[in-house]
Amino acid sequence: MDRKLRAELEPLGVRMLDGDVLALALPTPTLPPATTTNHYVIGRSRALLVDPATPDRRAQDKLHQTLALLTANGWQFQALLLTHHHHDHVGAAMPLSQRLDLPIWAHAATATRLAGEVTVHAEVSDGALVAQDADGSQWRALHTPGHAAGHLVLQNDQHLGMIAGDMVAGEGTIVVDPRDGRMADYLASLERMAQAKPAFLAPSHGAVLPDAQAVLRHYREHRLAREAKVRAALPTKWTPPHDLLPAAYGDVARRHWPLALRALLAHLIHLEEQGLAQGDRGLWRRAG
Numbered sequence: 637m638d639r640k641l642r643a644e645l646e647p648l649g650v651r652m653l654d655g656d657v658l659a660l661a662l663p664t665p666t667l668p669p670a671t672t673t674n675h676y677v678i679g680r681s682r683a684l685l686v687d688p689a690t691p692d693r694r695a696q697d698k699l700h701q702t703l704a705l706l707t708a709n710g711w712q713f714q715a716l717l718l719t720h721h722h723h724d725h726v727g728a729a730m731p732l733s734q735r736l737d738l739p740i741w742a743h744a745a746t747a748t749r750l751a752g753e754v755t756v757h758a759e760v761s762d763g764a765l766v767a768q769d770a771d772g773s774q775w776r777a778l779h780t781p782g783h784a785a786g787h788l789v790l791q792n793d794q795h796l797g798m799i800a801g802d803m804v805a806g807e808g809t810i811v812v813d814p815r816d817g818r819m820a821d822y823l824a825s826l827e828r829m830a831q832a833k834p835a836f837l838a839p840s841h842g843a844v845l846p847d848a849q850a851v852l853r854h855y856r857e858h859r860l861a862r863e864a865k866v867r868a869a870l871p872t873k874w875t876p877p878h879d880l881l882p883a884a885y886g887d888v889a890r891r892h893w894p895l896a897l898r899a900l901l902a903h904l905i906h907l908e909e910q911g912l913a914q915g916d917r918g919l920w921r922r923a924g
């Protein structure tokens with residue numbers, strides 16, 4: 637990237653990452669301690685803005701300004717792509733789509749979740765080539781359900797950088813809530829990401845994670861360790877999940893327990909799928 641453009645992008649807060657990936661962190665109503673969502677630009681001859689997330693008007697102006705500057709410098713934007721349907725990823729999708737006359741792309745399951753709120757113009761399926769860098773390298777979408785049913789990550793086939801969405805976080809934690817996701821899928825998706833051997837992970841919240849394999853291994857091990865705690869806490873008599881929180885999530889601050897309860901349920905469902913727990917009308921007990 638030439639120095640003049642670099643000098644124009646820096647005051648807007650745009651960070652330049654490996655493989656020509658650009659990142660702009662803008663405010664969103666996300667899960668504390670995170671306060672922003674990273675807006676990534678990938679590709680150049682076929683460029684995408686990933687997660688037009690901010691609902692803040694002034695931040696949207698900044699985003700618009702950034703995209704206009706890039707367009708004037710040869711970026712050819714094709715679409716706005718959503719990694720998944722959560723509100724801290726889609727807040728600027730409709731206004732920006734109209735302002736820039738760009739379509740919104742997302743996985744079919746994301747489109748279903750957003751029906752009536754955000755119009756998805758084209759569905760992106762697993763393996764689809766979605767963007768292209770100036771050097772001809774291609775960006776491919778991988779379907780990675782678990783945190784959200786329609787979650788996509790994006791990987792460059794030559795530089796192997798990966799836009800990781802909410803599969804991992806540089807700041808805060810990733811919640812697997814059974815209303816949106818599934819623990820078995822999440823664990824399988826982490827495995828699939830590891831197999832794709834990303835050079836780095838660019839998450840939606842927080843800084844880039846350079847040691848991708850270690851991060852993915854840590855996330856997997858952390859979930860399995862938590863699940864072992866849930867399993868150990870589960871008695872043979874029917875129990876409301878809330879009663880398992882002190883034993884399984886005692887290390888988590890009480891103010892986070894409502895979220896922990898969602899994660900606990902995701903683990904109980906996963907244990908049930910493995911024949912290790914039994915659930916009935918909101919009560920759970922040990923099985924197997």
Ligand SMILES: [Zn+2]
Pocket residue numbers: 720722783784802
């Ligand atoms: Zn999310």
